Amino acid sequence: MSDYQTKYKKEYNEKNKIVTIPLKNIYYEELKRRSLYYDLSVNTYAKNVITNFLNEDTTSLISPAKKEFISKYIQISRGIANNINQIAHKSNMDENIDINILIKSLQHYETEFKNFISKM
Known part of the structure; x- marks a missing residue:
């Protein structure tokens, strides 16, 4: 091994540690199943699970479909x-609010929200 490789390996081992844990087959199969779902290797998925848990960040473990659902x-x-804020702003400025526009807007969002919830 060259001096460069030896130095690199030494620095790498000082900054990174390898963790090996035994898992029962049932847990390994579940880990493998989930890693395939996210198109990751088992090791990469396990590393993501551990680091996200330690960082209290589970957003990267959410599937793309669920992320899209949350975004919608x-x-x-x-x-x-936004509509409620506009109504409050106009009423605070003593402007007349066209109640028909208000009702139509709220009905539109109510319909959109009901359609969204029905897809759950």
């Missing part, structure tokens, strides 16, 4: 909140 939920919620 946030989008609808923001639309509703």
Whole structure:
């Protein structure tokens, strides 16, 4: 081994540790199944699970479909909140609010939200 490789390996081993844990077959198979779902190797998925747990960050363990679902939920919620803020702002400025526009807007978001929830 060259001096460069020896030095690199020494520095790598000082900064990184390898953890080996025994798992019962049933747990390994579940780990393997989940890693395939995320298109990751078993080791990479296990590393992600551990580091996300330690960092208290589970967002990277959410499937793309669930991320899209959450994103749509946030989008609808923001639309509703934006309308409510506009209504509050106009009423605080003593502006007349066209109640028909308000009702149509709220009905639109209610329908959109019901359609969204029905897909769950």
